[in-house]
Amino acid sequence: MTAQTQTQPAFSAQAFEAFWANPSPEAVRPELFTADVTGYWPDTVLHGVAEYTARLKQLLELLPDLRLEVGDHADNGEHIFVRWIMRATGRHGAFEIGGVDRIKVRDGLVAENRIYFDTRRFEELSGYELPSAG
Numbered sequence: 457m458t459a460q461t462q463t464q465p466a467f468s469a470q471a472f473e474a475f476w477a478n479p480s481p482e483a484v485r486p487e488l489f490t491a492d493v494t495g496y497w498p499d500t501v502l503h504g505v506a507e508y509t510a511r512l513k514q515l516l517e518l519l520p521d522l523r524l525e526v527g528d529h530a531d532n533g534e535h536i537f538v539r540w541i542m543r544a545t546g547r548h549g550a551f552e553i554g555g556v557d558r559i560k561v562r563d564g565l566v567a568e569n570r571i572y573f574d575t576r577r578f579e580e581l582s583g584y585e586l587p588s589a590g
Contacts, residue, residue: 466564469529469536472557476524476540481513489566496570499586508569514587519544527554535560542573547583 467488475483486505495502495511502508516522522544530537536559543552555573559566579585 467536467559467561467566469526469531469538472529472536472538472559473524473526476526479516479522479524480520481516484509484512484516490562493566494568496568497586498571498573498575511587518584518587519546519582521545534562542578544582546581548581551581553578553581 471488486509489505489508491505492503493505493508495508497511502511522542524540524542527539527541529539536557538557538559539554540557541552541554543550545551553573555571557572558570560568575586
């Protein structure tokens with residue numbers, strides 16, 4: 457009898473780009489994250505899959521047409537670096553803002569994400585505060 461193993465799809469810059477090209481709250485897949493995932497946002501730190509995915513879903517509900525265009529990315533096996541441009545429509549109309557994610561991958565899953573962007577500028581341009589952290 458041979459043992460079959462089921463392999464998780466490895467998270468990659470291409471997976472990041474594909475998700476953010478047409479995201480939705482329903483497309484947020486908890487199985488892409490380690491149970492102990494930590495998200496470092498400019499305004500807060502999120503712990504665990506429930507908090508991490510809740511923030512993503514809230515952001516996508518707030519800005520349903522939000523898209524991230526990947527400008528550059530680099531991958532050294534453990535960390536993925538992505539420079540992106542966010543485009544969305546807020547209370548004041550269409551806007552764009554740039555940022556960077558540094559994603560730590562463990563066993564093909566997102567274990568940590570450090571997200572860098574100007575939250576004050578985001579709030580000015582979008583007309584919204586960032587969603588609550590949990």
